[in-house]
Amino acid sequence: MFTSFVRRVGLAVGIAAAALATGTPSKAQTIAEIEQKGRVTIGVLTGIPPYDTVDSSGAPDGFLVDLARLAAKDLGVEVEIVPVNNASRAAALESGRVDFLIAHMTATPERAKIFLMTNPYGAYEMRFVAAKDMPLSSLDDLKGKRVSVPKGSTQDVAVSGYGVEGLEVVRFDDDALAMQALISGQVDATAAVATVANDVIAKRSLDNLEVKSDVPIFTLYWSMAVRKNATELHQWLNNFIYYQEVTGALNRLHEKWVGVPIPGGKLPTF
Structure with missing residues (x-):
């Protein structure tokens, strides 16, 4: 099962790498170049409340956007937020459309072959969401079931690798569409991310649905991502994340938008 999982990760990332090979990276990768440009362009994942929302003018807002604004402030430049989804975020970075990503990417070894992944800025628990009356106490309960996932996501790779008889993985462009399918x-x-799912269930009064706790998928961390040649920016972002954590700013932003501290306690470094 584990070997199958690794093979699927490698295949997914290999396809992505081939698709990105024709991109033309932006030149604004050193701190000096970003300062000279006077603006940093940051790709931010959207469609995953409570981590994101929109303001009164319809522009993206929320935890990830606030974190992007804080990074731009510490860089001393203006910020341009570029909304991305699971399917488009890697291409946006590789093509130079954005300078870096704050887009809920997990720092897998395969992704680290393509991008420089920072120390984590947040953590999440991935769980199955289904009707309350659907038994789900073991993987065998998924036999013959249809399960939606965001295309190319870590949960796509994980669920696809289970090898459960008759399990059909149905892929969508982002988390919101995968949830809507349910x-x-x-x-x-x-x-889905447990926090996101619980928020959707509460806000939309979906009393027939629940986050299943007996079959956890995984608990992982989110990292920012930069292009492979952006070593100075990568190091600056690691310093930025460390400083925001030790000063409490990260947890304050998380509590402001998500309602709880970042799960898992102290964030790891690597």
């Missing part, structure tokens, strides 16, 4: 009855379950 709500509309297109699938039997979805794989």
